[in-house]
Structures are given as structure tokens and as C-alpha cells.
Amino acid sequence: MNILWDFDGTLFDTYPGYTKILSHVLGDSVDKQEIYEKLKISYSHALEYYNISPAQEEEINHLRKQLLPKDSKPFEHVEEILKFANKNVIMTHKHRKGVLAILEYYGWSKYFVEIVTIDDGFPRKPNAAAYIHLHSKHKIDLAIGDRELDLLPAKELGIATCIFQGQSKVADYHLRDYSEFFTIDFTSEKVKS
Missing domain, CATH: 3.40.50.1000 (HAD superfamily/HAD-like)
Structure with missing residues (x-):
């Protein structure tokens, strides 16, 4: 096969790591489970849903680069x-x-x-x-x-x-x-x- x-x-x-990053950028007022569900649809869907600004997206990309393979x-x-x-x-x-x-x-x-x-x-x-x-x-x-x-x-x-x-x-x-x-x-x- x-x-x-x-x-x-x-x-x-990989979604728990991405959820943690987005939660950090969005703040504690946004439910982590909701972030996880939006990411499961697609990464771009989550960014659009939360109306991520260019500055926030830059921070997200910086944090994503810090994820290690063991994560x-x-x-x-x-x-x-x-x-x-x-x-x-x-x-x-x-x-x-x-x-x-x-x-x-x-x-x-x-x-x-x-x-x-x-x-x-x-x-x-x-x-x-x-x-x-x-x-x-x-x-x-x-x-x-x-x-x-x-x-x-x-x-x-x-x-x-x-x-x-x-x-x-x-x-x-x-x-x-x-x-x-x-x-x-x-x-x-x-x-x-």
C-alpha cells in the first residue's frame, strides 16, 4: 500500500504548540480550545478569524521558529x-x-x-x-x-x-x-x- x-x-x-503561540499573542481572554479548533480548520483560517495584524503575525512567525522538533x-x-x-x-x-x-x-x-x-x-x-x-x-x-x-x-x-x-x-x-x-x-x- x-x-x-x-x-x-x-x-x-503540532497543534498544541501552535495553539500555545496563538494564545500567547492573543492573550488569556481567548479560549485555547477555540484557538485549537480554528487551527484545525487551517492556519490561515485562524489568522483571519482572529483578525491577526501584521505585527501579531510577525510575532507568531518569530515564536514558531523557536519551536523545537521535540515539541x-x-x-x-x-x-x-x-x-x-x-x-x-x-x-x-x-x-x-x-x-x-x-x-x-x-x-x-x-x-x-x-x-x-x-x-x-x-x-x-x-x-x-x-x-x-x-x-x-x-x-x-x-x-x-x-x-x-x-x-x-x-x-x-x-x-x-x-x-x-x-x-x-x-x-x-x-x-x-x-x-x-x-x-x-x-x-x-x-x-x-
């Missing part, structure tokens, strides 16, 4: 799936330097045959261009993401979709925890490898 992964909130639990923990059991897959690829809006720093910290670079980041110039999700690129090279069987935004391009290409820790009508499969992965019957027409 060849799997296309989202990064933030799918492979690594982004991998989700439990995800490494078992990475080992199981024939091929793993990543498509993320995160910058390559940050992705590689985290992967190398955990020794996970070896699991990925290709990583597409915002630095590669593809349009942002839900545009399917990066997925088309990865699918044409690696024949993707399954796309895993934590947001519907991650699944829409795969769905457009007829690739099976799996949402992690969320709900979506676009998803063919739902996982609350990666320990459930091996209990799912992927032998359907959607996932053949």
Missing part, C-alpha cells in the same frame, strides 16, 4: 503504519526545513520516498496539483489527513481517503487512533495494493 500523508495533525501533534510529538502507532506501507509520501503546507528537522529528530526520514512542501511551489490544498504529481510518480492507494482539506484532492483523483481524529463525509475511512489502522478492511475496490 502506498500512502500519502498530511504532516501537521496527522503524523505529528512536535508523533502520534502513537503511526510508525507501525509507516513501516507497513510499501511507500510513504508527504504533502504539506509546512516549509521543508521544519518538516525535515522533525523527521530527522525522530529518525523518520527513511520512511518517506518523497516530500512535497509549500517550498515546491504547488498551489495550496484543496488544489489537487501536488496530489497529481505524487500519484503519477508513486501510484497512491490511500491519503491520510486530519482535515477534509487534506482529503478533497485525493477524492478528486479517485484515491481512497482516511480522516484521522475527525469526521468527514469525504472520508472513506475514519481513525480515532492509529492502533485501529490494522483492523480496517482495505481490501475493497478503493485500496488494492
Whole structure:
């Protein structure tokens, strides 16, 4: 099975760090759970929702650069799936330097045959261009993401979709925890490898 992964909130639990940063910039009057939920929609959605000023965005970017790879923990059991897959690829809006720093910290670079980041110039999700690129090279069987935004391009290409820790009508499969992965019957027409 060849799997296309989202990064933030799918492979690594990066949202708590981002929530802490946004909370720091916005102040204690804004509920942290609400910030987390807005970030789960998308980073740009959260910035727009809170009407972040250019000065605040500069502060956020400064604080994000101070996050260390150890601040982004991998989700439990995800490494078992990475080992199981024939091929793993990543498509993320995160910058390559940050992705590689985290992967190398955990020794996970070896699991990925290709990583597409915002630095590669593809349009942002839900545009399917990066997925088309990865699918044409690696024949993707399954796309895993934590947001519907991650699944829409795969769905457009007829690739099976799996949402992690969320709900979506676009998803063919739902996982609350990666320990459930091996209990799912992927032998359907959607996932053949």
C-alpha cells in the first residue's frame, strides 16, 4: 500500500504548540480550545478569524521558529503504519526545513520516498496539483489527513481517503487512533495494493 500523508495533525501533534503561540499573542481572554479548533480548520483560517495584524503575525512567525522538533510529538502507532506501507509520501503546507528537522529528530526520514512542501511551489490544498504529481510518480492507494482539506484532492483523483481524529463525509475511512489502522478492511475496490 502506498500512502500519502498530511504532516501537521496527522503524523505529528503540532497543534498544541501552535495553539500555545496563538494564545500567547492573543492573550488569556481567548479560549485555547477555540484557538485549537480554528487551527484545525487551517492556519490561515485562524489568522483571519482572529483578525491577526501584521505585527501579531510577525510575532507568531518569530515564536514558531523557536519551536523545537521535540515539541512536535508523533502520534502513537503511526510508525507501525509507516513501516507497513510499501511507500510513504508527504504533502504539506509546512516549509521543508521544519518538516525535515522533525523527521530527522525522530529518525523518520527513511520512511518517506518523497516530500512535497509549500517550498515546491504547488498551489495550496484543496488544489489537487501536488496530489497529481505524487500519484503519477508513486501510484497512491490511500491519503491520510486530519482535515477534509487534506482529503478533497485525493477524492478528486479517485484515491481512497482516511480522516484521522475527525469526521468527514469525504472520508472513506475514519481513525480515532492509529492502533485501529490494522483492523480496517482495505481490501475493497478503493485500496488494492
